[in-house]
Amino acid sequence: MLKKTLLPTILLILAYGFWVSPDFKEIAAGVSIFLFGMLFLEDGFKAFTGGVLEKLLQKTTDKTWKSLLFGVVSTSIMQSSSLVSVITISFISAGLVTLVAGIGIIFGANIGTTTGAWLVAAFGLKVKISAYAMPMLVFGIVLSFQKSKYLKGAGAVLAGLGFLFLGIHYMKEGFEAFKDSFDLASLAVGGYPGLFLFAAIGAAATVVMQSSHATLVLILTALAASQITYENGLALAIGANVGTTITAIIGSLSANIQGRRLAGAHLIFNIVTGVVAIAFINQFVVAVDAVSNSVGIAADNYTMKLAVFHTLFNLVGVLLMVPLIHKLSDFLIKSLPEKAKDLAEPLYLSEAAIEFPETVLKSLKKEVWHLFDSAFELMAHGINLHRTEILKSEDLQKTIDNDREVHDFDMDELYESKVKILYSAIVDFISNSQAHMPSDFSEELFRLRKAAGEIVECVKHIKHLRKNATKYMLSDNEHIRDEYNKLRYQIAMILREIYRLRGEEDIDHSIAILEMDELKAEIQSAHTDLDVRITGILRDDRITPTMATSLLNDFNYVDETSRHLLDTAQALMFSHSDLIAEAAQEVVLDEDEIEKASAA
Amino acid sequence: MKFSELVEKAEKLVGKYEKGRRIKPRKLDKLQQLLSDKKSRYQAKLAETDDPGKRQKLETRLRVVTAQLEKSKHLRKVD
Numbered sequence: 001m002l003k004k005t006l007l008p009t010i011l012l013i014l015a016y017g018f019w020v021s022p023d024f025k026e027i028a029a030g031v032s033i034f035l036f037g038m039l040f041l042e043d044g045f046k047a048f049t050g051g052v053l054e055k056l057l058q059k060t061t062d063k064t065w066k067s068l069l070f071g072v073v074s075t076s077i078m079q080s081s082s083l084v085s086v087i088t089i090s091f092i093s094a095g096l097v098t099l100v101a102g103i104g105i106i107f108g109a110n111i112g113t114t115t116g117a118w119l120v121a122a123f124g125l126k127v128k129i130s131a132y133a134m135p136m137l138v139f140g141i142v143l144s145f146q147k148s149k150y151l152k153g154a155g156a157v158l159a160g161l162g163f164l165f166l167g168i169h170y171m172k173e174g175f176e177a178f179k180d181s182f183d184l185a186s187l188a189v190g191g192y193p194g195l196f197l198f199a200a201i202g203a204a205a206t207v208v209m210q211s212s213h214a215t216l217v218l219i220l221t222a223l224a225a226s227q228i229t230y231e232n233g234l235a236l237a238i239g240a241n242v243g244t245t246i247t248a249i250i251g252s253l254s255a256n257i258q259g260r261r262l263a264g265a266h267l268i269f270n271i272v273t274g275v276v277a278i279a280f281i282n283q284f285v286v287a288v289d290a291v292s293n294s295v296g297i298a299a300d301n302y303t304m305k306l307a308v309f310h311t312l313f314n315l316v317g318v319l320l321m322v323p324l325i326h327k328l329s330d331f332l333i334k335s336l337p338e339k340a341k342d343l344a345e346p347l348y349l350s351e352a353a354i355e356f357p358e359t360v361l362k363s364l365k366k367e368v369w370h371l372f373d374s375a376f377e378l379m380a381h382g383i384n385l386h387r388t389e390i391l392k393s394e395d396l397q398k399t400i401d402n403d404r405e406v407h408d409f410d411m412d413e414l415y416e417s418k419v420k421i422l423y424s425a426i427v428d429f430i431s432n433s434q435a436h437m438p439s440d441f442s443e444e445l446f447r448l449r450k451a452a453g454e455i456v457e458c459v460k461h462i463k464h465l466r467k468n469a470t471k472y473m474l475s476d477n478e479h480i481r482d483e484y485n486k487l488r489y490q491i492a493m494i495l496r497e498i499y500r501l502r503g504e505e506d507i508d509h510s511i512a513i514l515e516m517d518e519l520k521a522e523i524q525s526a527h528t529d530l531d532v533r534i535t536g537i538l539r540d541d542r543i544t545p546t547m548a549t550s551l552l553n554d555f556n557y558v559d560e561t562s563r564h565l566l567d568t569a570q571a572l573m574f575s576h577s578d579l580i581a582e583a584a585q586e587v588v589l590d591e592d593e594i595e596k597a598s599a600a
Numbered sequence: 601m602k603f604s605e606l607v608e609k610a611e612k613l614v615g616k617y618e619k620g621r622r623i624k625p626r627k628l629d630k631l632q633q634l635l636s637d638k639k640s641r642y643q644a645k646l647a648e649t650d651d652p653g654k655r656q657k658l659e660t661r662l663r664v665v666t667a668q669l670e671k672s673k674h675l676r677k678v679d
Contacts (some may be wrong), residue, residue, distance in 0.1 A: 508634060510631055510634065511634055511638065514635070514665075514668055517664050517668065518660070518661040518664045518665070521660045521661070521663070521664045522657060522660055522661075525656070525657075525660050582627070583627040583628050583630075583631045583672070583675075584631055586672075586675055587631065587635075587668050587671050587672045587675065588668075589664065589667055589668060589671070593667055593671075594664070596667070597660070597663040597664045597666075597667045598660055598663070598664075
């Protein structure tokens with residue numbers, strides 16, 4: 001009900017405001033243009049994601065100070081803590097950044113966002129900012145019509161800045177004119193009631209505008225026009241900080257549990273900071289005066305002093321919270337527990353990961369590996385082996401020859417519950433993310449979809465193989481038993497090799513990709529050897545023609561499964577950001593070349 | 601310089617950057633080095649092994665690595 005009536009109410013209030021006061025219209029237009037600029041700026045910076053930003057973000061996970069610094073610098077440059085939050089949530093969801101590092105980035109972003117207040121207070125209100133806005137808009141729009149995504153991005157950033165400046169200009173003009181007709185300062189409320197009231201107004205304004213930055217600019221422009229008192233301005237700034245958390249919480253609703261935990265950290269940080277700022281407001285005022293004095297800010301320069309206050313209380317918040325960062329992370333993990341992980345549930349695919357091409361690919365790759373793991377288990381049982389036997393056995397062929405235990409399970413049921421669900425989730429995720437992907441990423445997206453499809457095919461082949469493999473591994477005819485054990489060995493050996501190459505850190509991925517070709521050639525040789533052997537044992541009546549036919553049919557399943565598994569592993573080990581692996585992908589041999597190399 | 605020329609120049613620069621993200625000769629050289637090392641390792645192992653089964657596998661692998669090495673050299677030339 002409230003949701004339904006809120007928007008019309010806001011629109012009606014705004015329309016009434018425009019009707020009675022042209023100055024209010026100018027201020028509101030200024031805020032709108034400012035927010036429009038923020039949207040442009042975010043879009044512009046998104047064009048540059050998929051490269052530098054992600055690499056930087058991934059390198060800031062090892063130390064808390066690095067995460068903090070990343071938060072400060074990225075938010076200062078992009079002037080949007082919400083974009084930094086979205087990127088961080090996206091990376092945590094994709095499992096590329098830890099929660100502790102994510103919290104560090106969010107803390108840093110809170111300091112970074114204070115640079116906006118400095119820019120506006122020191123520059124935006126002192127010079128004729130609209131003079132810079134116009135050329136920026138023109139250059140920005142011209143560039144945004146270009147073909148290259150980087151030029152488009154640069155254009156959007158430039159136009160975004162232009163709109164921000166223009167918005168500030170209108171807000172400034174509006175407040176200047178407004179003060180002649182109406183004195184908002186007469187509504188000032190002193191003491192703690194005023195502090196709480198204006199903090200609540202600041203929070204509400206931020207929730208409505210979805211940007212603490214816009215609220216702060218509004219406060220600064222109103223303060224510059226003496227439309228609010230300095231004390232009330234401080235309270236509004238505290239409120240804006242708390243309000244921005246609500247934006248983050250709304251944003252996290254579509255995120256996975258990691259995103260919600262990060263929003264929780266943001267909420268706790270801003271509430272603690274807000275409470276500390278309100279409780280020690282007098283001490284903060286004294287500290288602001290002292291800092292302002294020491295850096296040469298005039299005693300009556302309230303806009304600059306507000307910027308000092310904003311930085312100071314966020315800095316105090318960070319200093320208070322950083323030592324508790326690990327405890328905070330533990331608390332959030334405990335209070336927002338992850339659902340028990342069922343192997344069949346996608347682990348890395350979330351709406352938050354769709355935001356950026358890089359996280360789409362990374363989470364997708366992890367999910368396809370997850371599908372591979374599920375399929376591995378099913379395939380292992382399909383050939384009557386345990387996963388640990390395949391991975392740990394010292395002499396795999398001997399283990400297979402000796403192990404005659406039949407694994408009793410419903411393969412169809414497990415296929416439906418462990419593999420098909422994951423595969424469907426992957427296909428669904430790809431179709432949803434395709435629209436957001438630049439063309440240079442689509443090739444890898446296609447490769448990953450193909451890899452997922454091949455894994456499913458492999459499980460189906462093993463299902464076909466299972467019947468005869470189970471029957472003949474128990475046969476008293478040692479020749480057919482040996483041949484089927486060789487088929488079981490081939491599948492087990494390939495699975496094992498893929499795990500080895502995937503897991504060993506000292507193996508270069510480019511070499512691992514190429515080593516799959518060697519395995520393909522070995523399979524090819526095995527195929528030739530099998531043909532010769534079958535002809536021999538059939539001629540000597542050691543196996544029946546029915547057995548030979550089954551063996552040949554089943555070998556085709558094994559052959560295709562082996563190739564699919566190796567193709568899948570090659571696709572999963574490839575990364576467009578690893579240029580040597582990219583070169584290796586070009587050197588990978590095709591079917592004819594493999595056949596040629598396998599022939600003695 | 602006209603603005604359109606400036607934009608064209610910038611696009612060319614960006615295009616060069618984007619193309620630079622494709623395979624670089626240096627990366628192919630590095631790959632060739634890795635493959636050559638591997639080939640030498642296989643040759644050394646082959647010289648030490650008498651087991652016919654192992655020899656057959658090593659020979660197959662050696663042929664694959666040699667083919668990959670040739671292919672990378674060819675790609676380097678074309679590049």
